[in-house]
Amino acid sequence: MFGIESVASYVPEARVNNLENLEKFNITKEFLDTKIGACTLPIKAETEETSDLGVKAVEALIARTGLKKVDIDGLILCTQNPDSFGLPHTSAIVHGKLGLEKHCAAFDISLGCSGFVYGASVVSAFAEAHGLKNVVLVTSDPYSKVVAPSDKNTRLLFGDAATATLFSSGTRRLVVRKALFGTDGALGSALRVREDRQLEMNGRAVFNFSATTVPNQVRDLLAQSDMTIDDVDYFLFHQGSKYILDTLTKRLKLPQKKIVTTLAETGNTVSSSIPLLLENLIQKNVPANRLLVSGFGVGLSYASAILEWKSDD
Amino acid sequence: MTENDICNSLLAILDDVAPSVEMSADKSDQNLGDIGYDSLDQSSFVLGIEEAFSVPISDEELENLTTLNQFVSFIAAKID
Numbered sequence: 001m002f003g004i005e006s007v008a009s010y011v012p013e014a015r016v017n018n019l020e021n022l023e024k025f026n027i028t029k030e031f032l033d034t035k036i037g038a039c040t041l042p043i044k045a046e047t048e049e050t051s052d053l054g055v056k057a058v059e060a061l062i063a064r065t066g067l068k069k070v071d072i073d074g075l076i077l078c079t080q081n082p083d084s085f086g087l088p089h090t091s092a093i094v095h096g097k098l099g100l101e102k103h104c105a106a107f108d109i110s111l112g113c114s115g116f117v118y119g120a121s122v123v124s125a126f127a128e129a130h131g132l133k134n135v136v137l138v139t140s141d142p143y144s145k146v147v148a149p150s151d152k153n154t155r156l157l158f159g160d161a162a163t164a165t166l167f168s169s170g171t172r173r174l175v176v177r178k179a180l181f182g183t184d185g186a187l188g189s190a191l192r193v194r195e196d197r198q199l200e201m202n203g204r205a206v207f208n209f210s211a212t213t214v215p216n217q218v219r220d221l222l223a224q225s226d227m228t229i230d231d232v233d234y235f236l237f238h239q240g241s242k243y244i245l246d247t248l249t250k251r252l253k254l255p256q257k258k259i260v261t262t263l264a265e266t267g268n269t270v271s272s273s274i275p276l277l278l279e280n281l282i283q284k285n286v287p288a289n290r291l292l293v294s295g296f297g298v299g300l301s302y303a304s305a306i307l308e309w310k311s312d313d
Numbered sequence: 314m315t316e317n318d319i320c321n322s323l324l325a326i327l328d329d330v331a332p333s334v335e336m337s338a339d340k341s342d343q344n345l346g347d348i349g350y351d352s353l354d355q356s357s358f359v360l361g362i363e364e365a366f367s368v369p370i371s372d373e374e375l376e377n378l379t380t381l382n383q384f385v386s387f388i389a390a391k392i393d
Contacts, residue, residue, distance in 0.1 A: 207356045243353045
């Protein structure tokens with residue numbers, strides 16, 4: 001069974017300092033600490049493209065795992081801020097920049113914050129259906145391309161980052177045991193890029209969606225998996241903001257020790273937020289057999305899955 | 314349900330949403346933002362009201378609701 005073998009990332013070193021915007025947005029440092037969760041945010045260089053971030057994440061994955069480029073037979077990239085206007089697809093551009101083999105499949109997935117959970121399921125099914133050996137799922141969605149510096153609703157939240165996740169049938173991997181998906185397209189305009197290429201978010205609509213729809217899906221997932229909260233070692237929620245994370249924790253009555261976060265380091269990195277959490281857990285060898293991942297946002301799209309470690313030995 | 318009952322319910326929701334903010338019935342005519350509830354607290358408060366009273370509140374209606382007493386009157390009229 002196909003599963004996640006390793007995760008690597010590229011987080012730009014340059015930072016946007018939210019503390020410099022306290023007066024401009026009429027907020028306090030306490031608000032940043034307790035509601036937003038990030039005082040600084042990573043931001044890509046002006047000249048860096050979405051594909052460049054993806055390339056650096058894949059190179060980090062190769063360095064970490066020893067994976068040979070010739071052995072990569074699938075490259076799937078999740079973004080809604082592609083290079084130029086999305087034609088050609090960014091995965092093909094990453095494929096070219098990395099010099100991957102021509103037999104390597106490459107295509108994009110257009111999803112926001114639910115993208116990694118959808119992507120994990122798509123990769124697993126695609127690879128198993130067609131006998132692929134090593135498929136890399138890249139998330140690279142730099143919102144600095146569309147966030148207006150003057151927009152309080154979004155400027156404080158989003159950081160740039162990219163991740164690369166290796167899916168294989170290796171001896172030890174994290175497999176998708178059960179997943180649920182959902183969409184509320186009627187509310188899609190709550191989070192959108194306007195015609196002037198600037199991001200617009202209806203904070204109340206997105207908050208209500210996150211606070212009500214997501215806990216219901218998590219409860220359904222646990223029930224359909226014959227599990228309770230006790231059966232899950234860690235809950236890896238999309239890192240929308242600290243307030244959303246705290247709201248989900250409270251509404252689902254989750255023990256704080258089962259919640260992991262990278263908000264302080266990266267802010268909301270869209271589809272990269274869950275793989276960044278996974279990378280942290282894997283690299284630190286945190287003992288965990290079962291994880292629940294849940295991504296939600298643009299669309300409004302939401303997806304939750306139970307991931308379990310499987311070993312062949 | 315009397316307006317006093319509604320007021321007590323809303324105070325309980327506010328306490329659940331932001332327990333660190335000092336709120337009491339004698340601040341019922343003050344703007345919630347001035348009392349110390351930030352925009353996210355207020356979003357949670359409104360969602361809590363919608364769930365507790367099964368009363369949807371539109372963005373347009375919300376523009377005229379800034380104090381506890383305004384919320385109390387609004388809900389009283391809706392569930393009347």
